[in-house]
Amino acid sequence: MKVRGMWTGLLVFFLVCLLAVPSFAQRGVTKDTIKLGLILVKTGPVAALGIPNGNGMVDYMQYLNDQGGVAGRKIEVIWEDDQFEAPKSVAALKKLITRDNVLTVITTGGSQQTIANLENINQYKVPNIPNALMKEFYDPFQPYIFAMGATYEAQYDCIVDYIFNDLKEKNPRIGVVYEKKEYGIKGLEEIKKRAKAYGVDLVSELVLPTGAVDASSQVLGLMNDKVDYVVTCLLLPPTITFLKTAEKYNYWPKNVFGFNWAADDMIVKACGEAAKNFIGVNFVGAWWDESPGIKLARQIAQKYNRTDISLTSLYINGIGVSWLFGEAFKRAGKDLTPDTLKAALETFKGYSTGGVLPPVTYTTKSHEPPEMVKFFKADVANKRLVALTDWRKPKEMK
Amino acid sequence: MASSEKRRLKGSKVVIRSKTFRESYYEDIKLFQTIWIRIWISLFLILLATLPIWGNPYVIYLINLSCIAVVAALGLNLLIGYTGQISLGHAAFIAIGAYTTAILSSKVGLPFWVCLLASGGVAATVGCGLGIPCLRLKGLYLAMATMAFGVVVDFVVITWGKLTGGIRGINVAKVAIFGFPLDSDNKIYYFLLVCTILTILAIKNLVRTRVGRAFIAIRDRDIAAEIMGVDITAYKVMAFTISSFFAGIAGGMYSYTMGYIHPEHFTLLLSVQYLAMIIVGGLGTILGSIFGAVFIVLVPELIKAISRFSALLIPALKGKYDEEWNIAAFGLLIMIFLIFEAGGLYGIWGRIKTSFKNWPYTY
Numbered sequence: 001m002k003v004r005g006m007w008t009g010l011l012v013f014f015l016v017c018l019l020a021v022p023s024f025a026q027r028g029v030t031k032d033t034i035k036l037g038l039i040l041v042k043t044g045p046v047a048a049l050g051i052p053n054g055n056g057m058v059d060y061m062q063y064l065n066d067q068g069g070v071a072g073r074k075i076e077v078i079w080e081d082d083q084f085e086a087p088k089s090v091a092a093l094k095k096l097i098t099r100d101n102v103l104t105v106i107t108t109g110g111s112q113q114t115i116a117n118l119e120n121i122n123q124y125k126v127p128n129i130p131n132a133l134m135k136e137f138y139d140p141f142q143p144y145i146f147a148m149g150a151t152y153e154a155q156y157d158c159i160v161d162y163i164f165n166d167l168k169e170k171n172p173r174i175g176v177v178y179e180k181k182e183y184g185i186k187g188l189e190e191i192k193k194r195a196k197a198y199g200v201d202l203v204s205e206l207v208l209p210t211g212a213v214d215a216s217s218q219v220l221g222l223m224n225d226k227v228d229y230v231v232t233c234l235l236l237p238p239t240i241t242f243l244k245t246a247e248k249y250n251y252w253p254k255n256v257f258g259f260n261w262a263a264d265d266m267i268v269k270a271c272g273e274a275a276k277n278f279i280g281v282n283f284v285g286a287w288w289d290e291s292p293g294i295k296l297a298r299q300i301a302q303k304y305n306r307t308d309i310s311l312t313s314l315y316i317n318g319i320g321v322s323w324l325f326g327e328a329f330k331r332a333g334k335d336l337t338p339d340t341l342k343a344a345l346e347t348f349k350g351y352s353t354g355g356v357l358p359p360v361t362y363t364t365k366s367h368e369p370p371e372m373v374k375f376f377k378a379d380v381a382n383k384r385l386v387a388l389t390d391w392r393k394p395k396e397m398k
Numbered sequence: 399m400a401s402s403e404k405r406r407l408k409g410s411k412v413v414i415r416s417k418t419f420r421e422s423y424y425e426d427i428k429l430f431q432t433i434w435i436r437i438w439i440s441l442f443l444i445l446l447a448t449l450p451i452w453g454n455p456y457v458i459y460l461i462n463l464s465c466i467a468v469v470a471a472l473g474l475n476l477l478i479g480y481t482g483q484i485s486l487g488h489a490a491f492i493a494i495g496a497y498t499t500a501i502l503s504s505k506v507g508l509p510f511w512v513c514l515l516a517s518g519g520v521a522a523t524v525g526c527g528l529g530i531p532c533l534r535l536k537g538l539y540l541a542m543a544t545m546a547f548g549v550v551v552d553f554v555v556i557t558w559g560k561l562t563g564g565i566r567g568i569n570v571a572k573v574a575i576f577g578f579p580l581d582s583d584n585k586i587y588y589f590l591l592v593c594t595i596l597t598i599l600a601i602k603n604l605v606r607t608r609v610g611r612a613f614i615a616i617r618d619r620d621i622a623a624e625i626m627g628v629d630i631t632a633y634k635v636m637a638f639t640i641s642s643f644f645a646g647i648a649g650g651m652y653s654y655t656m657g658y659i660h661p662e663h664f665t666l667l668l669s670v671q672y673l674a675m676i677i678v679g680g681l682g683t684i685l686g687s688i689f690g691a692v693f694i695v696l697v698p699e700l701i702k703a704i705s706r707f708s709a710l711l712i713p714a715l716k717g718k719y720d721e722e723w724n725i726a727a728f729g730l731l732i733m734i735f736l737i738f739e740a741g742g743l744y745g746i747w748g749r750i751k752t753s754f755k756n757w758p759y760t761y
Contacts, residue, residue: 043722081721086660088721091459094583098455115567116658123582180556181565 028103029336034075034329036061037096037105039089039113040131042081045211049235049261052311053131054079056297056318057106059304060326070329071336078102082109089113090120097124104338106325107131111182114145121145125338127328127345129321133260134182138368144338146345146362147369148321149283152183152259153190154371156231157394158281159257160194162375163229165395167254175204175227175253177218177242179234187233187259197397203227208238215245223251230256236311240270247274255279260373264313265385268378275378279388283373284320284357286385287312291355293323320356327351358391427606429599446591450584459583460695465590466651467691469597471675472684473644476601478673479682480610481637482617484537487528487544488672490551491642493664494521495649497555497562500659503571510573510654514593517650518643525642529635548666555661567660570653580654590651597644602684604640613637617682674728678735680744689743697731698724 028035038057041050061075069075078100080092089109096102097120104127108117111132121128121144129148130137133155138147150158163169176191178184184207192202204225206218219242222230230253232239239262246256256278258267263280265287271278285294297319301309309315324345329336331344346367350359358370372393376385420426430436450458474488495517502513532543555562562568573580573589580586604610612633615623624630653659671694679690701723735742 043725083721085662086658087656087663090656091463094459095456098459112567112660112662115569116656116660119657185565 026337027097028101029073032069032073034070034073034336035100035102036075036077036325037093037100037102038077038079038107039082039092039096039105039109040079040107041084041109042079044083044085046084046235048237048310049314050081050084052309053314053318055306055309056315056320057322058318059300059306060319060322062304063300064322064326070326071334073336075329077106082113084110084113086112086116090116093117093120093124093126097126103336104128104341106321118142118145125342127338127342129324131317133369134186138366141365142367144342146324146367148324148357148360149260149317149369150281150358150371150373151369152186152233154394155259155281155283155373156187156190156233157194158373158375158392159231159259160191160198161395162257162279163255164198166389169228171200173203173226173228174200175206175222175225175230176202177206177208177215177222177230177232177234179210179238180207181210183259183261184233187231191231191233194397208234208242210235210238212238212241215242216249218242219245219249219251222253223249228254232256232258232262234258234262236262236264236266239267243267243271243274243278247271252277257281260284260313263376263385264311265383266311268380268385269383271378272383273380276380278378280376280385281373282313282376283369284313284316285355285374286376286387287316288384289355289387293320293352293354293356296354297356316356320353323353323356324348324351324360429602429606443595447588450587455583458587460699462583462587462590462655464692464695465587465594466648466655467672467675467695468594468688469651470645470648471672471679471687471691472597472601473641473648474672475676475679475681475684475687476604476613476644477637477641479676479680479687480605480617481613481634482620483532483634483637484541485544485638485641486541486666486669486673487546487548487551488641488645489664489666489668490548491521491525491645492649492652492668493551493555493661494524494642495646496653496659496664497568497649498646499650499653500568500570501561503653504569507571510575510589514647514650517653518646521646521649522639522643525645526635526639528642529638532638533631533634545666545669548669552661552664555664562661565661567658569658570656572657573654586655590655593647593651597647598684598688601644605684609633609636614682671728674732678731678742680742683742683744685747686742686744689747693743694728697727701727 038054040054041047042054058077058079061077064070065074078096080096082089082092093105093108096105106128108114108121108128108130111134114130114132114137125144127144127146129146133149133151135151135153137145163172163174174191174195176188178188188205195202204222204227206221208215208218232242234242239258243256254277258278258280260282263282267278267280268275285291287294287298294316297316300319301315306315328341328344331347332340346362346364348360348362350361352359358372360370372391374391375388377388379386430439449461470488470492474485477483477485498517498520499513502508502516503510528547532540535543556564559566573586580589612623612628615626615628616630616633620630675690675694676687677690678693679688680686705723739745741748
């Protein structure tokens with residue numbers, strides 16, 4: 001009798017938890033709250049990238065709340081952890097929209113997750129800014145996806161342009177070390193194409209597996225091929241592995257280039273001298289810039305006790321994304337729905353985030369990102385990256 | 399109840415059914431033993447059929463995932479639970495099925511039923527090919543061999559980019575039945591439900607036949623089975639083949655549900671998850687596979703729900719939930735069931751049923 005009663009009670013409890021459905025007249029918006037969703041990795045091997053990024057997004061929204069909210073409404077963010085897995089990201093999006101009834105989801109995660117969610121994004125009308133830098137997200141036009149940062153193609157084009165135009169190389173020996181992931185394969189293809197446009201072939205193409213703790217065979221391969229410039233298509237941890245291994249073998253190419261996911265102060269902090277010839281490109285400002293937007297980012301971090309931000313570039317990235325949404329909420333005004341939010345985002349014309357992101361322009365026909373990056377070099381003494389250039393686009397090739 | 403039992407009790411005011419006595423072999427192997435089982439199943443099917451009308455869309459999505467998990471878990475239980483052949487490569491067969499469906503539907507444009515059957519067929523063929531060299535392996539060695547197979551499949555999928563899309567993944571065309579696309583969770587729910595019901599009936603039927611008994615004999619004592627005339631070679635290969643067939647079907651269902659597949663959807667962890675489903679559900683039972691599959695799919699939601707309610711009672715717990723709780727719960731569940739409840743959820747269900755059946759008596 002007791003056992004039966006216990007099991008019956010447990011079953012009823014679980015069913016109530018599962019089936020309970022809140023209801024709102026307008027999706028995600030009441031007279032005093034705006035409910036947002038956020039799908040970003042919080043645990044697992046890529047958590048080190050997701051946590052500062054998500055914290056940046058959440059902190060900026062909290063900053064807006066402390067300023068009185070937007071149109072009298074406070075912003076609530078529900079952060080779902082997808083562990084960087086597409087099936088979990090799909091489940092999280094459905095839960096946020098159908099159960100939690102959020103207005104929109106700030107970001108649906110990385111490239112793979114966003115591709116998996118593409119149909120749901122269009123079906124549920126979810127204006128979002130994914131953490132994905134693929135051209136496919138704005139070309140062909142995706143009505144609810146707003147690209148934020150220079151695509152991988154643009155970043156690597158800028159790197160190759162830098163080698164030929166800024167460093168004035170005529171016939172450089174370029175080697176590529178990449179991960180067998182979407183960004184790695186895209187990076188390799190683009191570097192090859194761009195170098196070819198300058199009349200040069202790559203001398204080395206080496207895979208460094210994700211999670212590798214040693215890059216000896218890659219470094220020795222590059223040394224053997226007498227590579228002058230190494231372009232890496234690696235996330236931060238394998239880039240650190242590569243630089244440290246290169247130091248171990250006393251291999252000092254003229255420069256080692258990295259893209260946005262590796263261009264962070266952490267590279268210099270972790271590698272020290274090993275990063276002395278590292279140059280990174282990024283579509284966000286550096287942590288120690290004196291631009292108004294970056295200063296605000298530092299103030300926000302201090303206000304919310306983010307004393308130990310491992311990856312500052314990702315925190316700034318998060319601030320930038322929420323900044324765009326915050327401005328869109330203001331422009332949409334009292335009548336805030338997914339469609340008015342989308343329309344508000346499409347009114348951005350050269351909108352400035354004070355140096356956090358390059359000026360942003362979205363229209364009803366194009367949600368292209370500002371394809372601009374800055375170059376940063378390692379300042380080993382001060383353990384940070386410092387800006388080498390201002391915002392620049394890839395050169396128009398004939 | 400047997401007719402002789404009914405005659406004896408006729409005229410009594412109280413009829414207590416203490417057991418279901420069977421008087422013939424046919425009664426013993428009936429799919430639905432009593433009228434009440436048929437009634438409850440019918441009511442349950444009506445509930446399932448009407449769910450999209452009154453259910454929350456997210457719950458429908460979870461049930462869709464559960465249907466896929468049930469089909470794959472049934473296939474794995476047939477191999478491990480009924481035949482005693484350990485496998486850590488189940489995710490690889492699901493991947494084969496998923497990619498077969500994705501390629502045939504998107505690149506060739508074949509109808510869904512052809513793609514689904516082809517998924518099962520291709521996975522079964524590969525399973526048969528794997529079963530033959532694995533005949534002499536047992537226990538840990540068989541587990542390692544099947545795990546290695548999973549690594550090989552992963553490599554092939556990533557490297558053969560022209561066919562599979564490689565690390566870019568591949569989009570899957572929508573299921574269309576008589577020209578009507580199943581373009582929402584509610585519509586695809588019925589498609590998945592039908593596939594799941596057919597799978598359950600097929601496996602239930604299989605285990606009550608000579609083939610099913612041969613599998614059980616091999617699991618219990620393979621040497622004795624061989625002496626009795628069971629062809630070990632043929633039945634072991636058959637077990638791998640049939641298990642892989644259903645894994646392939648589950649892969650096809652997954653492709654249509656997700657609309658996009660990627661090599662990282664089918665990792666070793668997925669194989670371990672399916673192993674957990676059949677252990678937690680109950681090895682060697684069909685209902686156990688169903689319970690285990692649904693339970694493992696719903697565990698993250700249950701933990702989230704519990705953490706939400708706990709946060710209302712203890713505000714300090716608000717915002718503390720993350721996915722690692724699921725991983726911890728997952729590991730804990732497997733340990734608890736292995737140590738304390740070898741029969742799994744099916745064993746618990748059996749005791750609950752007995753308690754209701756014997757009420758008001760204890761025994």
